[in-house]
Amino acid sequence: MTGFLIAGTSSGVGKTTVTLALIAAFRKRGLIVQPFKGGPDFLDTGHQTLASGRPSRNLDTWMLDHESNRAVFASASQGADAVIVEGMMGLFDGKDGASDAGSSAEIARLLQLPVVLVLDAGKSARSIAAVVLGFELFDPQLNIAGVILNRVASDRHFHMLKAAIHSRCATPLLGWLPREPAIAIAERHLGLQTAEEQSAAHNAQRLDTLAQLAETHLDLDALLTLQCGMQFEAFASTPAPAAQVRIGVARDEAFSFYYEDNFDLLRQAGAEIVPFSPLHDRALPPNLDALYLGGGYPELHADSLSDNHLMLMAIRAFAATGKPIYAECGGMIYLGESLRLKDGRSISFAGLLPLTFAMTQRLVRFGYVTVELLHDCLLGPAGTTFRGHSFHHSDVTSDVDRSTLSKAYRISYSLASKQELEGFGTADRNVLASYIHIHFRTNGNIAANFVEAAITARTNTMVTA
Template identity: 60%
Template sequence: MKGLLIAGTASGVGKTTVVLALLAAIVKRGQVVQAFKGGPDFLDTGHHARISGRAARNLDTWMLTEEANRTLFREATSDVDAVVVEGMMGLFDGKSGISETGSSAEIAKLLKLPVVLVLDAAKSARSIAAVVLGFELFDPQLVISGVILNRCASERHFKMLQTAIDASCKTPVLGWLPRNPEITIPERHLGLQTVEEAVSDECATKELTHVLAALAEKHFDLERILALEYVEEVTPLHTATWEPELSAVRIGVARDRAFSFYYENNFDLLRKQGAVLISFSPLNDAQLPSNLDALYFGGGYPELYAEQLSKNLSLLQDIRTFSALGGLIYAECGGMIYLSRQLTTSDGKDHEMVGVLPFAMEMTNKLVRFGYVTVEFTQNCLLGPSGTTIRGHSFHYSHITKVSPTETSYRVHYSLSDREELEGYGVGNTLASYVHLHFMANPLVAMHLVEAARRTQVRYDGASLHPMNAPEITS
């Protein structure tokens, strides 16, 4: 099948721009393309989905087993014409400085994907050839199929760089991109601006797709790039599946500009267990959708919309009532912030939140926890029995303040610092944590979450709820 992995020499060299241009060019040709992002990234996948018109997914060789990655990849590509994977950081950057674990290189080897390397050429001359040569020689087992030069000052600049690379390297130059503010995605403290913030309407998406496709057609050797192929042998991942005779479980999922950090495969696994996922907006909806058995709050940027969230009083009360009646709630990072009593934003202002969790939160000006984590359940909880382990990642600019005694269900081990702490806060049928879990790391957690919601037999159905405003989430 046609497919490749777009890697970089480092973070910030323009991988996402190159990937989006390729996706747009493939879509313009009338082909179905599946996009992936390597590593624990929620932001790039949103932009991939916007251009490809298809939910993007995360591959990760640290959080997930080889078998899980292969299965995830196979299931998502069974009905497509082409595959484009965006790597993370630099090609060989991963969990440590002495191995390829968790790197884009490891993903490329695992799935036998051709690699195209992106370099930032903005301030480069002949020395760029030394960089390409170094990447060629660093790992003889990994073949780099081409390079793309980003942020070239002019075509003349590109030609000079191409001549230097051709004279010293075996890797072909497959294209370049000029500096172009039209396709620059704004950044903020957790990375790129989310697609929910960037998208204004369908016309804007079509216009951006047209601009990106035109850039690829003008500056890339598309015929050579799209001729790249991979051969992948997979074995299916055996997971527990929903018994048809069991009743469906309706899970409300918070999805808007404030809450958008979700792994698409988490949704897939919940559906396989019989969950029907109903989207709602904590920013804009006055009430919860009707007939819900559980709520799922992912991460995002609640701090940017704290005032609007706190003023949506009717929805705050709906969530409090749902919790008080025994409804099941699962929350990660930004979702945990929203469920707390109060959020103090970086300007020093306090904003009332839901109040299900008995502590307050405060934004910080630096990362508090960062990196991959392994979670072990210290007691039975909504996601499984004591002793269950699963992997995820932590990445946030806030911390808990004004702590009241709160039960914990997680022992979290941070891979970078080797630190351990008790986490996973529980109140009634609510479980909240800073950790973003990838359910494919242990698919049984999805089964336990759905079964826990089914067992609670609590279905909140307020008289003023409007189910017609709550569309099912589709892939």
């Protein structure tokens, strides 16, 4: 199967642009493309999903063991003609400076993928050859199969760069992309703007432009000869059983930060995933047994979320039944009392948690985490451990009494030698909320525990009705 990993010399060189251009161009040629993103990223995966028409998946060698990464890769690639993995940061950047653990290079080795290296050539001339040569020599065992230059000023500029690279480097040059404002994706405090924020017409036009640029400037035929060496036959997929519970999932412009594998695992545990919009819907879907509210950008839609009084009432009424509600980051903020925006206004939300939140000027507690459950909760019994990550531009403020809240999590941060207690739960423990984005595959029992909590709550509701 055609397959390769798009890597960069660092963050910000244009990996996402090149990845989306290749997905769009291959689809124009009639190919089915399965995208992946290395690391804990929800924004790039959203754009990849839009471009490919297939859910993008995350690969992560810090959160998941090697076998789980291979299984995710093999399962999602079924039915595809080509697989494209977009790496994270620079090719060799990972957990520490002494190894490639947690890096794009480790993912490429694990999945036997050739690497296509993207460089920002916007301010480069002959020195770009030294950069390419350095990557060639840094790890000669890694298969760097080609180079793509991004933000090239002109055809003349490209030929100068090409001459420099050919004079000193062995890696083939697979083309270039010009500076083109029409294909840029705007950024904000957590990264790229989400795919959901632009109109369908705008997204279609941008993807069409990307595909045309790829056909014009990239050697697509050469890229299509690059092959993934992993044996997919060793990984058999298991069909999901009949659904036993219905889990409502908040999905719209305000809430879109989810690991797609979490949904797969919930389905495997017996759940039907039922999307709803806290922004646009006036009521919850019927016959739900649990709610799952992921992260996103509720701060950008705070007024509309707060003004949707019928949905807020429906969320409160659902909680009052004792059925489980699990929320992460932006979903937790939505369940809180209020959010103070950067303009100083305080916006009221559901009020299920006696917490207020405020937007901050910088990222708060960023990085990978390991979580241990201190007591039984919706995700499992005390002592259960799993992994996730934290990245947010908000924090809990202390002007509301939190004495009625339990804290189910002991969180250990990978980038700092510190721990903290978090994982806020209500007194009756049917609501669990945290800033941590959990990858359910880091502990195979999490999804099953949440489904079981939904089944138990439904049974209790029927008994007391």
